[in-house]
Amino acid sequence: MKKTMNAQALLADVRLASSSRTRRRTFLCQAAVVLALCAAFVSLTGTIVRAADDGTIGSLPSADGGDGSQSFYFTGDRPLVMQSIVDAYGTGYYVPINLPNGQVWLEFYGDVTLVFDEQVLHDNPALGMGLNAGFNGGGMTVMVQIDGQIQRRPRWVGMGFSMSTNFHEVAKLATHDFALLTMQRQTMRRGRIDYDLTNDLFTVTQDIQDR
Numbered sequence: 001m002k003k004t005m006n007a008q009a010l011l012a013d014v015r016l017a018s019s020s021r022t023r024r025r026t027f028l029c030q031a032a033v034v035l036a037l038c039a040a041f042v043s044l045t046g047t048i049v050r051a052a053d054d055g056t057i058g059s060l061p062s063a064d065g066g067d068g069s070q071s072f073y074f075t076g077d078r079p080l081v082m083q084s085i086v087d088a089y090g091t092g093y094y095v096p097i098n099l100p101n102g103q104v105w106l107e108f109y110g111d112v113t114l115v116f117d118e119q120v121l122h123d124n125p126a127l128g129m130g131l132n133a134g135f136n137g138g139g140m141t142v143m144v145q146i147d148g149q150i151q152r153r154p155r156w157v158g159m160g161f162s163m164s165t166n167f168h169e170v171a172k173l174a175t176h177d178f179a180l181l182t183m184q185r186q187t188m189r190r191g192r193i194d195y196d197l198t199n200d201l202f203t204v205t206q207d208i209q210d211r
Contacts, residue, residue: 058088076127084120130164137184
């Protein structure tokens with residue numbers, strides 16, 4: 001399952017799709033959601049999903065809204081989302097957005113580490129993950145790094161846009177030193193999202209440079 005592949009072959013397997021604001025709304029509409037993007041980031045409403053009685057996922061606290069900066073998102077059917085997260089920790093926080101039909105959209109801000117059950121992710125391709133550029137910073141560039149080497153040209157994700165990452169494709173790369181490197185256009189704030197697959201655990205670590 002965990003085959004060794006050269007960097008060129010690995011790069012060919014990376015399918016990181018940059019979606020527009022319209023495409024993101026299409027995704028939400030498919031989940032029977034009528035929710036403006038600005039509201040999703042700034043003035044969230046609805047019942048907060050809780051992974052524990054104190055409103056945390058792992059040791060990460062929940063918040064009613066994000067600060068508009070970049071974030072890692074994870075979304076899907078609520079029970080599956082909560083089942084797939086084995087642990088979460090760091091100095092950041094998460095924002096839960098409840099969607100109709102039992103769906104939930106989680107946004108993770110700041111320095112966080114998320115540990116997922118690889119088998120649950122593998123068996124449920126409808127679970128989605130990726131990066132939000134946010135509404136601050138004027139959009140961001142995203143570069144792919146494999147085994148310490150930057151691959152091709154950076155991708156551009158505009159302000160308010162999202163970039164989805166396919167788990168099955170990323171999992172092939174996560175057995176290597178695989179990361180996404182981001183930089184905000186206006187603030188020049190940098191971020192690094194590392195992906196690792198070890199012992200049936202899929203780990204995502206988001207490290208955001210201090211302002």
